[in-house]
Amino acid sequence: MKVLLFGASGLLGSTLHKLLQEKGITVLAPSRDNVDLRNPEHLIEYLKQLNFDVLINAAACSNTDWCEDNKEECFKVNWIAPSIMARCSREKEAIFLHFSTDYVFDGRREEYFEEDIPRPLSVYGASKLYGEQEIIKAGGHYYIVRTSLLYKENGKNFLSRVPEYIIKEEEIVCTKDLVSAPTYVPYLAEASLKLIEKNPPYGIYHISGGYPMSACEFVSMFSSIIGKSANIKAVSSKDMKRRAIRPANSFLNIYKYKTLIGFVPERPEVYMRRMYERVYKRQA
Numbered sequence: 001m002k003v004l005l006f007g008a009s010g011l012l013g014s015t016l017h018k019l020l021q022e023k024g025i026t027v028l029a030p031s032r033d034n035v036d037l038r039n040p041e042h043l044i045e046y047l048k049q050l051n052f053d054v055l056i057n058a059a060a061c062s063n064t065d066w067c068e069d070n071k072e073e074c075f076k077v078n079w080i081a082p083s084i085m086a087r088c089s090r091e092k093e094a095i096f097l098h099f100s101t102d103y104v105f106d107g108r109r110e111e112y113f114e115e116d117i118p119r120p121l122s123v124y125g126a127s128k129l130y131g132e133q134e135i136i137k138a139g140g141h142y143y144i145v146r147t148s149l150l151y152k153e154n155g156k157n158f159l160s161r162v163p164e165y166i167i168k169e170e171e172i173v174c175t176k177d178l179v180s181a182p183t184y185v186p187y188l189a190e191a192s193l194k195l196i197e198k199n200p201p202y203g204i205y206h207i208s209g210g211y212p213m214s215a216c217e218f219v220s221m222f223s224s225i226i227g228k229s230a231n232i233k234a235v236s237s238k239d240m241k242r243r244a245i246r247p248a249n250s251f252l253n254i255y256k257y258k259t260l261i262g263f264v265p266e267r268p269e270v271y272m273r274r275m276y277e278r279v280y281k282r283q284a
């Protein structure tokens with residue numbers, strides 16, 4: 001099996017890349033220097049000359065606030081590029097695995113299923129939704145995986161750095177009123193590849209951590225795992241004064257994936273303990 005992977009330098013893409021290599025799968029992972037996804041003509045030409053069985057798109061403009069001010073670039077990468085990838089995958093009869101977000105929803109419900117109607121509140125959310133719609137329109141062999149708030153060992157984003165902040169006794173400013181399902185990246189990577197291995201019906205799948213919580217609850221839970229109190233400053237999302245509006249509750253229900261694939265996530269405490277023991281325990 002030959003896999004073409006976009007976004008291999010990212011939070012999710014780097015884990016996917018490693019996992020594919022560990023599985024002995026041939027992976028071609030072009031960087032931004034090889035193909036800039038803001039350039040549709042170049043992307044089309046690049047894809048035309050390649051043969052692959054699976055195309056994985058872990059590339060995105062993923063900074064929600066940045067997207068508010070950089071709509072054009074965000075739309076090119078999150079909307080136009082996946083649309084080209086989907087059409088090209090269909091022509092080559094390849095499987096297209098693409099990642100989307102809980103931010104396609106407006107956050108007014110208690111939980112979201114795959115068939116719920118999206119209503120994004122931000123440019124980022126809209127761009128990801130338009131990307132999804134183009135993939136569905138292309139109609140090939142696609143899996144769209146919606147996921148939420150990622151974290152992993154040595155990640156550079158907020159949730160990934162929580163243990164470091166706790167150990168260094170830094171003040172942790174976190175939101176108390178936005179609920180989602182923080183998702184451990186190694187689980188997400190493994191769970192997503194199972195779609196390709198097991199080949200359930202094509203379509204949208206929610207794959208998330210499976211346990212609803214706010215960022216502040218995530219910090220408190222991590223602090224119990226480490227056994228050290230956290231210097232938490234709990235704020236409301238309004239007080240954060242961020243550029244983009246986030247959904248209040250974007251919990252992704254994972255019933256469909258669980259039923260068809262059966263690979264369920266561990267409780268978040270298990271992943272937090274794993275992260276702490278692998279990276280931080282010796283430094284504490």
Ligand SMILES: NC(=O)c1ccc[n+]([C@@H]2O[C@H](COP(=O)([O-])OP(=O)(O)OC[C@H]3O[C@@H](n4cnc5c(N)ncnc54)[C@H](OP(=O)(O)O)[C@@H]3O)[C@@H](O)[C@H]2O)c1
Nearest residue numbers: 007009010011012032036037059060062099101147149150
């Ligand atoms: N992070 C989250 O909490 C979260 C939550 C829900 C859903 N998601 C979704 O999960 C997927 C993976 O997100 P992530 O957090 O792993 O993203 P990330 O860490 O920001 O990585 C994004 C990747 O896309 C590449 N990229 C961006 N613009 C590009 C361009 N113009 N040309 C070529 N490559 C480009 C980046 O390359 P460079 O290194 O060159 O910039 C990087 O490899 C995305 O679809 C995202 O929407 C993420």
